Amino acid sequence: MEKKVDHSCTLDKIISLCKRRGFVYQASEIYGGQAGAWDYGPLGVEFKRNIQNAWWHYMTQLHDDVVGLDSAIFQHHKTWEASGHVAHFSDPMIDCTECKARFRADQLIEDFVRKNPDKDPGKPVDTMTHEEMKAFIDANINCPTCGSTNRKYTAVREFNLMFKTHQGPIADDAHLIYLRPETCQGIFTDFKNIVQSNRMKIPFGVAQVGKSFRNEIIFKNFIFRTCEFEQMEMEYFCKPGTDDEIFQNWRKDRWNFYLKYGIAEKNLNWHHHDKLAHYAKDAYDIQYNFPIGFEEIEGIHNRTDFDLSQHTKVSGKDMSYMDQDDGNKNYTPYVIETSAGLNRNFLAFLCEAYEEENVGGEGSEDYRTVLHLHPQLAPVTVAVLPLMKKDGMAEKAQEIRTALKEEYVTDYDQSGNVGKRYRRQDEIGTPYCITVDYDTITKDSPNFDTVTVRFRDSMAQERVKISELSGFLHNAIRNYKPVQR
Ligand code: ATP
Numbered sequence: 001m002e003k004k005v006d007h008s009c010t011l012d013k014i015i016s017l018c019k020r021r022g023f024v025y026q027a028s029e030i031y032g033g034q035a036g037a038w039d040y041g042p043l044g045v046e047f048k049r050n051i052q053n054a055w056w057h058y059m060t061q062l063h064d065d066v067v068g069l070d071s072a073i074f075q076h077h078k079t080w081e082a083s084g085h086v087a088h089f090s091d092p093m094i095d096c097t098e099c100k101a102r103f104r105a106d107q108l109i110e111d112f113v114r115k116n117p118d119k120d121p122g123k124p125v126d127t128m129t130h131e132e133m134k135a136f137i138d139a140n141i142n143c144p145t146c147g148s149t150n151r152k153y154t155a156v157r158e159f160n161l162m163f164k165t166h167q168g169p170i171a172d173d174a175h176l177i178y179l180r181p182e183t184c185q186g187i188f189t190d191f192k193n194i195v196q197s198n199r200m201k202i203p204f205g206v207a208q209v210g211k212s213f214r215n216e217i218i219f220k221n222f223i224f225r226t227c228e229f230e231q232m233e234m235e236y237f238c239k240p241g242t243d244d245e246i247f248q249n250w251r252k253d254r255w256n257f258y259l260k261y262g263i264a265e266k267n268l269n270w271h272h273h274d275k276l277a278h279y280a281k282d283a284y285d286i287q288y289n290f291p292i293g294f295e296e297i298e299g300i301h302n303r304t305d306f307d308l309s310q311h312t313k314v315s316g317k318d319m320s321y322m323d324q325d326d327g328n329k330n331y332t333p334y335v336i337e338t339s340a341g342l343n344r345n346f347l348a349f350l351c352e353a354y355e356e357e358n359v360g361g362e363g364s365e366d367y368r369t370v371l372h373l374h375p376q377l378a379p380v381t382v383a384v385l386p387l388m389k390k391d392g393m394a395e396k397a398q399e400i401r402t403a404l405k406e407e408y409v410t411d412y413d414q415s416g417n418v419g420k421r422y423r424r425q426d427e428i429g430t431p432y433c434i435t436v437d438y439d440t441i442t443k444d445s446p447n448f449d450t451v452t453v454r455f456r457d458s459m460a461q462e463r464v465k466i467s468e469l470s471g472f473l474h475n476a477i478r479n480y481k482p483v484q485r
Helices: 011-020 042-061 076-082 104-113 132-140 185-189 191-198 243-260 306-317 341-352 395-403 418-428 468-476
Strands: 025-026 039-040 067-068 088-096 102-104 157-160 164-166 176-178 202-211 228-238 268-272 282-290 293-303 322-323 327-331 334-341 356-358 367-371 382-386 410-412 432-435 448-453 459-465
Touching: 011 025, 011 132, 011 228, 011 356, 025 327, 039 042, 042 202, 042 228, 042 243, 067 327, 076 176, 076 185, 076 228, 076 306, 088 104, 088 132, 102 104, 102 367, 104 132, 164 306, 185 191, 185 202, 185 228, 185 306, 202 293, 228 243, 228 341, 243 282, 243 322, 268 293, 282 341, 293 341, 306 410, 327 395, 334 341, 341 356, 341 367, 382 418, 395 410, 395 468, 418 432, 432 468, 448 468, 459 468
Parallel strands: 067 202, 382 410, 382 432
Antiparallel strands: 025 039, 088 102, 088 157, 164 176, 202 228, 228 334, 268 282, 282 293, 293 334, 322 327, 356 367, 432 448, 448 459
């Protein structure tokens, strides 16, 4: 019997497309690869930057009360003592004593329960003690690495996730330096600078995008979990007592960001934290329905006045705020944080956009691979294609491309038949293809000086005057509606 081809989106298909089309490569591949490290190729870097720009636009330009910051990766080591990361930023680890493989105990249990829903530990994994995790693993889980059924595991121990080294030639405690595990602490240490230099009044937010580093020991699922990643974080400073409502408002706002850029609501989920981080009063994750299941892409946390109070205590500098709009009352602001992973956003938007679409109708096996990316996220916005290289069509196409370059990221392709070229653009998510044909260059044709614009999602084509192309594309992007699937 003929095997039915699977046309669903899988992580393997995404990884393969990423490599084939230059979105993401394994880092140091020629040396066998560096675990948990990935390089973003020519299309990947455009796509990632577009997500970052969309986030920045959404958070700062559309919110009058949010300003930006780009703080250093290296902060004084006391920053991390104050923030609690030196003492608390750890994951529970367990080792198989037979093969020495190390696992995150909580993830080992979560993966097991996902595959064996009838064997539930009876409580959320993030509320289990070390002893409870160990007992559950001993009773149920064979070593995923060596397959041993003896279940000879160590005790569960905490493993600090911060990368640590020394700055300069002297390796003593005074020169200790950490690679930041989250971008936000620079926002907290600069709080007073921002208030004073920009006359900011509470409530207001500070947005930042940058690299963070965590010494994760388990890598799987491609770019989902890596040691080096980028975060898009916003810390919103507010008056204590107003924090609960502001927290709820930011939850809605951040949810809407994903809808705006094309994620279907059915593929988003709220996960409420049962066990809170040391700084948090309340916390929710926005999860996305990856091919591996619903997983976190963004955390929204009520951090209270924890960070500013801690920095006041450890630095000796007063981080409180004098509220001139409230009788000069002095208080330490509360903070609502929205913390999204840029790389996980990248993966989520890719998975959401991916479709193997039957374009031949019922009973046909004519499939195209298409990425229905929002035009503002797509790595290439417009591809210009001459129908043929000859008779001046290539030159005309180049001329059109040059005119559009200033406003849009463009591509030019003249090789192979035009149908194949459309498919190549579909596969990288190019929303608009412009085709130059004989009519375009034939003076007595009614379609002289016009081109066809082909829409990626509907595959419909429309004849447009060359002189009106720029405005036409501008409107198409502005009025874009994500496809419903
Ligand atoms: P997880 O539970 O998956 O380890 P987390 O709850 O520790 O994540 P946060 O500290 O809330 O994550 O960080 C905010 C965001 O940063 C996450 O929602 C995620 O998108 C991203 N992020 C965190 N750790 C990593 C990582 N190791 N690799 C890639 N992205 C990450």
